[in-house]
Amino acid sequence: xxxxxxxxxxxxxxxxxxxxxxxxxxxxxxxxxxxxxxxxxxxxxxxxxxxxxxxxxxxxxxxxxxxxxxxxxxxxxxxxxxxxxxxxxxxxxxxxxxxxxxxxxxxxxxxxxxxxxxxxxxxxxxxxxxxxxxxxxxxxxxxxxxxxxxxxxxxxxxxxxxxxxxxxxxxxxxxxxxxxxxxxxxxxxxxxxxxxxxxxxxxxxxxxxxxxxxxxxxxxxxxxxxxxxxxxxxxxxxxxxxxxxxxxxxxxxxxxxxxxxxxxxxxxxxxxxxxxxxxxxxxxxx
Numbered sequence: 060x061x062x063x064x065x066x067x068x069x070x071x072x073x074x075x076x077x078x079x080x081x082x083x084x085x086x087x088x089x090x091x092x093x094x095x096x097x098x099x100x101x102x103x104x105x106x107x108x109x110x111x112x113x114x115x116x117x118x119x120x121x122x123x124x125x126x127x128x129x130x131x132x133x134x135x136x137x138x139x140x141x142x143x144x145x146x147x148x149x150x151x152x153x154x155x156x157x158x159x160x161x162x163x164x165x166x167x168x169x170x171x172x173x174x175x176x177x178x179x180x181x182x183x184x185x186x187x188x189x190x191x192x193x194x195x196x197x198x199x200x201x202x203x204x205x206x207x208x209x210x211x212x213x214x215x216x217x218x219x220x221x222x223x224x225x226x227x228x229x230x231x232x233x234x235x236x237x238x239x240x241x242x243x244x245x246x247x248x249x250x251x252x253x254x255x256x257x258x259x260x261x262x263x264x265x266x267x268x269x270x271x272x273x274x275x276x277x278x279x280x281x282x283x284x285x286x287x288x289x290x291x292x293x294x295x296x297x298x299x300x301x302x303x304x305x306x307x308x309x310x311x312x313x314x315x316x317x318x319x320x321x322x323x324x325x326x327x328x329x330x331x332x333x334x335x336x337x338x339x340x341x342x343x344x345x
Contacts, residue, residue, distance in 0.1 A: 082196035118187035165335040182331040189323030211270035222341030
């Protein structure tokens, strides 16, 4: 009896692509209809929440609940004059690590303390988005280029607006039209103007490199896992070897899943620390 062929490529795209449905833990499927488009002049918008939007909302809710629950627990422990312990202690340690080792060390003590809540929220939000995609029926919102581009655009606005506030209009313009050391007169003016397009391009490239790095790493991991699982279907017709292929594929998938958990933390850390570095570079443009 011929086995039904499984389209591995279609399976990969179904898992990684966005859509108007969710599959909680892979047990059942919840679908909803697309809302009518909104026409604003030449623009056509559709505000129907997609699968990735739903999981972003879940990630945002988890960030809030994590901080709220940890804060309540720490308040009760300190009210009883007890040292922090358990889960709340772990969350406090992570928050302090992000604040001190990522925000303050890369932005500066005074400015870093102000930006610490943003960097902390960014770290936990990306972390939860990454981890939710590893659940059965879950979706990795950070595997969507639009999501990572929005995070990068938010980082870009934070970097540039904070730089404008810190340096003032004249100082900010110096980051676009730099002063050439050792040059003066007309030559310095020409060189400063000539450097402006490169400086503007540099401002845009740095944050959006974050966008493609996060998107690529989170998408690639899922493709590898699905490709390894696909081996079971591709070689399932080999009656004498299908058990070995199944055990081998499952073992490799388990290893890659464990690696993906590490990658989820690493990518959240990388995005947070590079954002902090870029903010610090703008705050101390000299």
